[in-house]
Amino acid sequence: MPALLSPEELETHRLALELIRLKLRLPIVEHLTQLHHKPLRLRWRTMHGESPPNGKLPESVRSFITGPMSVAELSSFSAMYLRLDREENAKITAAMLLRAWDMHCRIARRSLDINAAWYAIRDVRSGIVDWRRCGRCQTEFIYDIHASHARNCPYCVLASR
Secondary structure (H helix, E strand, O other): OOOOOOHHHHHHHHHHHHHHHOOOOHHHHHHHHOOOHHHHHHHHHHHHOOOOOOOOOOOOHHHHOOOHHHHHHHHHHHHHHHHHOOOOOOOOOHHHHHHHHHHHHHHOOOOOOHHHHHHHHHHHHHOOOEEEEOOOOOOEEEEOOOOHHHOOOHHHHHHOO
């Protein structure tokens, strides 16, 4: 007879299933939940009717920055996450990621890739990209000297069009 899961383990599995439903890459789900990759792969196949994507993961959020709109979306998600999770050096958790994702989905009109959202939080928290306040509109945004679309406030750029 299989062992019963504790309430904490059940919650971890629930969070993993929700992340898989949203198509968060499995190495990230594994990192967030500490669950083994084999059952996660099986759940992905069952849920989506196909194998999970393979291949190298992006190195940073820069891979998802394609223009001012993507910077604005990633910045908006990051701002929501950082507002919900006030602990500056806190580890990113599956529960907090999903809480911020739910809030983002209720507010945003466009869809954001949850993988991009995770990289945005990770990179802002770790300092891979900067988190700056615009001198003109006072909105915080993802700033990166290495990404041409992230060198200026995306909200001001979009408002000027």
